[in-house]
Amino acid sequence: MLNSLSPDHITVDEIAGRYPPDIRVSVLRLDKLHPVISGNKWFKLRFYLEEAISQQKKGLLTFGGAWSNHIVATAAVCRENGLHSIGIIRGEEPAEWSQALLDAKKEGMQLHFISRTDYKEKHVPGELNISSRDYILVPEGGYGAAGVKGAATIAAIPAQIYSHYLCMAGTGTMTAGLINALPESSTVISISAMKNNHSLQEQISFQLAPVHADWTLLHDHHEGGYARFTPSLLRFMNDFYAETGIPTDFVYTAKLFRAVDDLVSRSFFPSGSRLLVIHSGGLQGNRSLPKGTLNF
Numbered sequence: 001m002l003n004s005l006s007p008d009h010i011t012v013d014e015i016a017g018r019y020p021p022d023i024r025v026s027v028l029r030l031d032k033l034h035p036v037i038s039g040n041k042w043f044k045l046r047f048y049l050e051e052a053i054s055q056q057k058k059g060l061l062t063f064g065g066a067w068s069n070h071i072v073a074t075a076a077v078c079r080e081n082g083l084h085s086i087g088i089i090r091g092e093e094p095a096e097w098s099q100a101l102l103d104a105k106k107e108g109m110q111l112h113f114i115s116r117t118d119y120k121e122k123h124v125p126g127e128l129n130i131s132s133r134d135y136i137l138v139p140e141g142g143y144g145a146a147g148v149k150g151a152a153t154i155a156a157i158p159a160q161i162y163s164h165y166l167c168m169a170g171t172g173t174m175t176a177g178l179i180n181a182l183p184e185s186s187t188v189i190s191i192s193a194m195k196n197n198h199s200l201q202e203q204i205s206f207q208l209a210p211v212h213a214d215w216t217l218l219h220d221h222h223e224g225g226y227a228r229f230t231p232s233l234l235r236f237m238n239d240f241y242a243e244t245g246i247p248t249d250f251v252y253t254a255k256l257f258r259a260v261d262d263l264v265s266r267s268f269f270p271s272g273s274r275l276l277v278i279h280s281g282g283l284q285g286n287r288s289l290p291k292g293t294l295n296f
């Protein structure tokens with residue numbers, strides 16, 4: 001089932017010298033998993049994929065925006081497993097396709113553009129003549145019990161338990177999986193990639209098991225909003241790469257590492273804390289930046 005995916009590419013890298021000596025910061029490098037099926041996306045998709053295979057469906061049908069990492073990952077996961085994929089894309093077909101749409105198409109995904117109003121309903125337009133019985137429906141971003149269960153398997157990769165786990169949240173699927181998989185003695189700190197997305201708290205809570213880790217959702221690290229960036233963020237990405245050798249993406253993980261810096265500098269973590277920062281991938285999204293912006 002893994003084909004070119006290789007979980008053994010995933011490493012836990014310690015960041016030395018950047019933080020005070022009483023705070024240890026390690027990074028779970030999910031970004032190393034696969035160049036297209038980036039980071040957390042495979043984990044969120046794995047059980048939907050298993051359902052499609054065991055129920056002998058034609059493939060996966062999912063939803064997303066024109067820049068969605070989830071759309072591309074779904075397309076690639078399906079192609080590698082000999083399944084068909086359908087992407088229902090929010091909004092009219094753009095005159096110029098985004099890199100994500102081009103990639104999804106290259107991976108063989110059948111793409112359909114629907115109006116934003118219809119998209120809200122998340123139904124498969126009747127005129128497409130797609131029998132939804134032939135496909136496993138994957139909600140946007142993999143949000144759902146199977147997605148959360150898949151994301152929970154991320155927590156088992158490192159050999160040890162940390163005091164704090166830090167990750168980004170879009171739909172909150174990965175966050176919920178981590179919270180469910182970790183002991184009550186650990187704290188998951190989830191950073192919303194969006195501005196004022198306060199329904200996220202409930203979206204995460206809804207997916208939680210009775211016993212789970214402690215958790216906090218932070219809303220003040222979006223740096224202007226979802227997928228927004230400033231010269232200062234781009235400078236941070238280059239500096240962080242120069243210092244640590246870790247590449248980041250401007251939508252999610254750069255904001256995550258900036259949040260870590262900010263929290264550490266505000267003494268958010270008690271002395272002796274051991275942090276695991278989840279590098280959830282997304283690097284291919286940097287291709288939408290002007291060439292030469294980044295040094296990696």
Ligand SMILES: *Cc1c(COP(=O)(O)O)cnc(C)c1O
Pocket residue numbers: 038039040044069070141168169170171172173174175249252253280281282283
């Ligand atoms: C999709 C994505 C996320 C968000 O994951 P959710 O499970 O939707 O919260 C975080 N980081 C990266 C790099 C992503 O591509």
